[in-house]
């Protein structure tokens with residue numbers, strides 16, 4: 243089971259010229275000072291997360307790659 247950011251992951255975002263697959267993991271405990279992801283610090287940011295299985299991550303990724 244993986245804890246991921248509910249808002250985007252597993253999913254995809256489009257930025258016009260390119261698309262990005264996203265697997266924003268939540269609750270990273272490394273605390274890099276340059277980290278941009280609010281999902282890595284859920285206690286501070288209250289960014290919603292959810293738990294998904296590895297199979298769900300693979301299925302969503304394959305769907306996004308197909309799209």
Ligand code: SF4
Nearest residue numbers: 270272273274277282
């Ligand atoms: S950059 Fe953010 S998500 Fe990546 S390892 Fe560092 S704290 Fe974790």
